[in-house]
Amino acid sequence: MALIHAARSRVSAFSGGKASMPYVLLAPGLIFLFTFFILPIANLAQTSTQTPIAGGDTGEYEQTFHFANYVNAFLDNKEQFGRSFLYATLATVLALAIAYPLAYAIALKSGKFKNFLLVLVVAPFFTSFLLRTIAWKQILGEGGFVVPTLRGLHIIGEQTSLTASAVAVVAGMTYNFLPFMTLPLYASLERIDPRTLEASGDLYANGITTFRKVTLPLSMPGVVAGTLLTFIPAAGDYVNAAILGNPNTKMIGNVIDSSFFKIVDYPTAAALSFTLMIAILILVTIYIRKSGTDELV
Amino acid sequence: MAKKDSLSPETQSLIKTAISRRGLIAGVGAVGAAGALAACGSGGSGDSASGASDTVRWANWTLYLDVDASGKVYPSIEEFTQQTGIKVDYREDINDNDEFYGKVQGQLKLGKDIGYDIVTPTDWMAARWIRLGYTKEFDTANIPNAVNVLDSLADVSFDPGRARSLPYQGIMAGLGWNTAKVPKGLHTLDDLFAPANKGKITVLSELRDTMGIIMLYQGVDITNFNEAQYMNAVDFLAKKISDGWIRGVKGNEYKEDLISGDATAVIGWSGDMFQLALENEGKFDFAIPDSGGTFSNDNFLIPSVAPAESKANAEKLINYYYEPAVAAQVAAYVNYVTPVKGAQAEMEKIDPTLAKSEYIFPSEATQSRLKVFRALTPAEETSFTTAFQKAAGN
Structure with missing residues (x-):
């Protein structure tokens, strides 16, 4: 009896409290976001304005609301900030140039190989990001086949090395983020109704005009999503610069890493993280406004 | 090899403030990272296993222990396990002093297990661990071989009387x-x-x-x-x-x-x-x-957060590596300066050329060319x- 009663009351609680239902369903997500996003962000903000305790040991800081940390952290590392955005932009543009034809071919021209080609695009994810980057270090290194071949063809000199260079860092980032560019592009190209292309042809547009006036505008959401998914992680990336770069190609991620782990200067690391986050947010907002794709998500 | 460290020997007391929200979150990341590392280990690394009294977890630098051709079996560790029945979970997890400290310091501060019962940081970093109260004092009864430490290393300013540290190798x-x-x-x-x-x-x-x-x-x-x-x-x-x-x-x-x-x-x-x-x-x-x-020297330390049950195991392991024959065996492979008395005589038996190596047993002349920062x-x-x-x- 008691059980039945309890069950009934639960049913009525559910049916009666329909208004609260969305909140109940949202709760896991909200709790997750609060614990793993809001709290760490608050902690980061709190840390970013601390200063060392006078006479304290390495790594001991106290809250003094020292907002000058932001100015100092930025001014001391503006070179790496600039480099991060430059490399991220280059990697994004390169990835777009490679991914667009690839996605176009898979979506519109691949026929029965479509699924197979898609698997190939995603396949690199089956191995660790780190391992793949280290593999590139081997391939482009003195022990790999690329350097001796290029030297044999007199394309590069005896002293030139492909690793530990800006080229290697940008190439590594382009490679690592390529699937993030390809998949959204594929999704939006695949959705294009073939009849719009036929209609364009019927109206005497040639291939180039059809692409410029129909395909490209219709694939813009994919372009915007792909560039964002590439640019944002690329700007904060430090793995490629650490493994494929040299001391003169360090990015802001490397500075944050060394401030945190090597110098044990948590306030600077926190201030830099915040500055990077805000800079990316501003750039992305401007970009989305300019590209006018509100139906992005 | 005289130590020139002028650090204050005073040991700062461990920061025992209640776990603040900030501290907790700072710790979460580090715990997560260590947890991920632990998960990669080959068994015997879980928290429950660590409590078992037959295991000791040792974090060391790479290429820093005698190893066979396969690169997987460490003969001196095998021998230790046979002698004592204590299994060693050996990990080459230290790549850089600062980096390693950065990874574990959040948990050290919170008093949480860092996943190692023995760590081997360099002098200046060992000094920091000791200063901040992040190490356990040795039970000398478990390390009778400690008397074998070279006279020049028997007393250092950061650890008077070597109560909490013993050199592993000189670099x-x-x-x-x-x-x-x-x-x-x-x-x-x-x-x-x-x-x-x-x-x-x-x-x-x-x-x-x-x-x-x-x-x-x-x-x-x-x-x-x-x-x-x-x-x-x-x-x-x-x-x-x-x-x-x-x-x-x-x-x-x-x-x-x-x-x-x-x-x-x-x-x-x-x-x-x-x-x-x-x-x-x-x-x-x-x-x-x-x-x-x-x-400089890398030093055996037992972290303050190591479980009580594994402390004796850690001490037995340190004691084992202070046997001159074992020290010679390790030195013959790693080629670093051994801090153990009598290892040179033992080295004669393994490889007479190495017993004369200036890089394992430096002469006065060589020592005079080396300076301590x-x-x-x-x-x-x-x-x-x-x-x-x-x-x-x-």
């Missing part, structure tokens, strides 16, 4: 090179920065070794110097880096660059270079620069490391 930092690419070898920093090596040089991310060698080259006494002299040496390094001479400022992974041929000349560690030479048929060599090299105050540590990292592009 010389100097110049290393690829004998095929640098046939004449390296004797000075001018040789290192010769045009043929441009862009193929790596230096150590260990500030005291790289900066120490540069300062010695500039004629500065590294046991007693001022900030201006240090910053002057940093400028030298920064110039070499911005001019493209140096391809990397690295921890232990500089060895990979040497093996692959990407680096041909390095500021590196003695034992590494001899092991590489051994494994690659004399392709590499090492020398202390004419202007002098640096010397002076201790830095916490404030100096921060500003000097910042300047060094900045030069390294960070």
Whole structure:
């Protein structure tokens, strides 16, 4: 009896409290976001304005609301900030140039190989990001086949090395983020109704005009999503610069890493993280406004 | 090898403040990272397993223990397990002192297990652990072999009477090179920065070794110097880096660059270079620069957060590595300076040539060419490391 009663009351609680239902369903997500996003962000903000305790040991800081940390952290590392955005932009543009034809071919021209080609695009994810980057270090290194071949063809000199260079860092980032560019592009190209292309042809547009006036505008959401998914992680990336770069190609991620782990200067690391986050947010907002794709998500 | 550390021996008490929200969150990341590492381990690494009294977890540097040809079996550890029944979960998890400290310090502060019962940081970092109360005092009854420590190392300013630390290996930092690419070898920093090596040089991310060698080259006494002299040496390094001479400022992974041929000349560690030479048929060599090299020790420590049950196991392991025969066995492989008395006599039995090696048993003359970087105050540590990292592009 008691059980039945309890069950009934639960049913009525559910049916009666329909208004609260969305909140109940949202709760896991909200709790997750609060614990793993809001709290760490608050902690980061709190840390970013601390200063060392006078006479304290390495790594001991106290809250003094020292907002000058932001100015100092930025001014001391503006070179790496600039480099991060430059490399991220280059990697994004390169990835777009490679991914667009690839996605176009898979979506519109691949026929029965479509699924197979898609698997190939995603396949690199089956191995660790780190391992793949280290593999590139081997391939482009003195022990790999690329350097001796290029030297044999007199394309590069005896002293030139492909690793530990800006080229290697940008190439590594382009490679690592390529699937993030390809998949959204594929999704939006695949959705294009073939009849719009036929209609364009019927109206005497040639291939180039059809692409410029129909395909490209219709694939813009994919372009915007792909560039964002590439640019944002690329700007904060430090793995490629650490493994494929040299001391003169360090990015802001490397500075944050060394401030945190090597110098044990948590306030600077926190201030830099915040500055990077805000800079990316501003750039992305401007970009989305300019590209006018509100139906992005 | 006299220690010149002038650190205050006072041990700061462990920060016992209640777990603040900030502390908790700072810890979460570190715990997560360590948890991920632990998950990668091959069993016996879970929290429950760590409590078992038959395991000891040891975090060490890479290429720092005798290993067989397969690279998976450590003969001295096997022997220890046979003798005592204690299993050793051995991990080459230390690549760089700062990096390792950065990974575990959140948990140390919170008093949470860091996943290791023995760690082996370098002198200055061991000093920091001891100063902050992050180590356990040894139970001397479990380490009778501690009397075998070399007289010159028996007492250090950061740990009077060696109550909480014992040296594991002594490290010389100097110049290393690829004998095929640098046939004449390296004797000075001018040789290192010769045009043929441009862009193929790596230096150590260990500030005291790289900066120490540069300062010695500039004629500065590294046991007693001022900030201006240090910053002057940093400028030298920064110039070499911005001019493209140096391809990397690295921890232990500089060895990979040497093996692959990407680096041909390095500021590196003695034992590494001899092991590489051994494994690659004399392709590499090492020398202390004419202007002098640096010397330091890595030290056995038992973290304050190690479970009580594993402490005795850790002590037994330390005791085992202080047996002269075992110390000789390890030294014969790692080629670092052994801190154990009687190891030289034992080495005669293993390999008489090695018993005469200046790099395992340095003579007075060799020792006089090695200097110990002076201790830095916490404030100096921060500003000097910042300047060094900045030069390294960070």
